Amino acid sequence: MERIGKLPKLYLAIVFIILYAPIFYLIFYSFNSGGGMSDFESFTWEHYAAVFEDKRLIVIVLNTIIIALLSALLSTTIGVIGALAINFMRNKKMRNAVLSLNNILIVSPDVIIGASFLILFTMIGVKLGFASVLISHIAFSIPIVVIMVLPKLSEMNPTLIDAARDLGATRKDVMTRVILPFIQPGIFAGFFLALTYSLDDFAVTFFVTGNGFSTLSVEIYSMARTGISLTINALSGIIFIVTVALVIGYYALNRKMKAPLAGVKK
């Protein structure tokens, strides 16, 4: 693979600086002994200490992560099935119709999704709380997965399947050994963006939650009127650092395990 030049490096550097600027800004002020995100007074760890003292906050953070992971996993599963179904549709008109239906939840503002899901849940008698929030997050993350997987499916060369079939592969083999590996990047993209959807959502969760169950977004938005405390900044800082560490750690581990195989390439 060709080496990356100076100009592209600079370009990427700028993109990354902009992407991380607001996060570093948040983390910077999490060390502020003053009350808010301006006028840095002096350095303190007190907001970090406050995070670990607040058991309710920790429970909420864990709730948020559990919901995000499970909803992303399940929506990815259903979304991949959906993408396969759409891709294999014979009737082009039907295909477009289903694809449009798929995108409705993306275009609908959260208030509408939240309100209509709430009506739906109370109608069929789902108890508001963990289950209703999980189901809603799965529901609004499915379309993004479908959209991420579809282009990979349409890129796939049908001769691959023919070849596999000629070699006597069963239906299951074709799926697990040919199709899924090929669309894997699309699946991962869908999964990660589903995580984003879940972690970012406020309005839908607000409507469908209840019985003491809360997520971080709901908590943060409802603080807006009286002012978001720097404890939340500190918390975001911790989450951010842990996430980056996990991602880099996982990546390094993965490479190490694969290294003996890939070693020759280097």
Place this chain on the structure above:
Amino acid sequence: MTRDLNLMERLPMKNNRLRSIYSVPYAAWILLFVLAPIALIVYYSFFDLTGNFTLSNYRNFFTSVYLQLTTSSFWYAFLITLFSLLIAYPTAYFITKTKHKQLWLLLIIIPSWINLLLKTYAFIGLMGLYGPLNALLEVVGIGKQQILFTDFSFVFVSVYIFIPFMILPIFNALDKLNPALIDASRDLGANSWTTFKRVVWPLTINGVKSGIQVVFIPALSLFMITRLIAGNKVITLGTAIEQQFLVTQNWGMGSTIAVFLILFMFIIMLFTTGKERGATGNGKNR
């Protein structure tokens, strides 16, 4: 895309029933979480505040206020999509060229996992009159600028939010691009631009289209940013719906606007899938 359609027939299916069993969860999702809410929205859109059947909501939509909102929503969604694409394409391309591309790609997504409201507050601080950005402008000699509450800040922050959604599908398309194809094109004497236009772009068009869909469609109904970053100087259909549902509690009118949003989305889908055929045509000519 007749190519894909054949794909299905080539799959060794025992029978169709087995295949449809697998599709049940997705079909159930469409039924419960897409069709049912739409039915509800369409139903509500025919009622006024007092609960009487009426068509007045639809009549209201065609007043100048909502038409103006529609055009401005489309205009800003267009700008946001355009800039997202312009920034995301090279980013995705350069990332495919890096050594640890999977890692860099993940690092693009991670910022989107931090709460949006917090990041927006951070932007208010960063772009403020006494914020770091203005300090930089002053050092460079441009001097203090009002950045917040302008079209620039609105489009900038929106692009910031949507950029991972654009980068991912484009990266996936570029990543699998066979370098031999590009070499072949070069060997045949094509310059970089021709190579890009004739070889790279057509092969990544599906990824780009996915990106456009997941940016343009939600950008139509953006809210919150319109208030926090644009100070309500930009108002979109999403803002209007939110107001109707939460403040005015006129669910009828809110639903009517939502019905139109969904209609617009269907039109966009028709438009983009229409284009799809053309693109494949190009590909075949190649």
Place this chain on the structure above:
Amino acid sequence: MKSIFQAAILILLVSGILIFINHELNEGGSSGKNTITVYNWGEYIDPDLLKQFEEETGIKVIYETFDSNEGMMGKIEQGGTSYDITAPSEYMVEMMAEKNLLLPLDYSKIPNIKHIDPYFLDLPFDPKNKYSVPYFWGTVGIAYNPTLLEGQTFESWDSLWDPTLKQRVILVDSARETVGMSLNSLGYSLNSTNLDELREATDKLKALTPNVKAVIGDEVTQLMVNNEAAISLTWSGQAADMMYENDDINYVVPEEGSNLWFDNFVIPRTAKNIEGAHAFLNFMLDPEVAAQNADYVGYSTPNLSALELMDPEVVEDERFYPDEETRSHLEVYKNLGLELLGVYNELFLEFKMNLR
């Protein structure tokens, strides 16, 4: 392919562990008989008081938060939840009472009501305080930062229209407050139902356009603290937050009159533990508790006995505890009905679309 399944199993494993940890942390979070669920604005109560209440009464408090009156009502109206206490603003108390979403209070169980200033009791939005007890109150006024201005003052709403204030004024993204401010400046009532008056107020508001920097919500606190903005139309509670962080800021209620607002505790129809809810109300009205809470939240308390326990400097601050004379110019919002609320919002939208 293998990596997909591996990843899926890993995620399930991690989720399982997290669920377990969460369960341990929640220790007996099962909603037994002696719990109450309090549904309040975020950061709007001193968390130490919740602990104190739990220790004193043995009733466990589950605390949930909302970010708008309307969102809160939407949830209570739809049901499926069991909130025992919630905190609507005054107009929302009226609306919820109208929709039959509230339970009448039993004052034999809330003896501490005697500590509340009679001035704040028996108001039109809830006659005889059948459903609500006041929690915090305040006014709407102008927060401004003299160090960024050239000596302008804001005793009158009209001074916002001063042509030297180009792009300086921040308005609040709420129709009743902003249109109401314009109505007040014309000498009309905040609760005007006269369409001509409303039209006149909107036109006057449009004339303010060159001075308007932005129309925003709660973010105004940060903008004022950062010196990004010099003047803002704001609630007294938020002004107090601003002044807490930036000493330069001042707050004034213009003389033509303004709004007097309340946040109140009510027991919604969804309540399961009505006994516990009353105990909670009585606890919150205890002077010492109210004083500590007012100190934490920074808003004005209606609890007369609590005022005696508080820092005199705070209590004597006329900006947040205005005298009789100022109070007489203040009006409480009336529930104008959805139709008129729609009119206010349409006019406000017209003004906002005119901003560009």
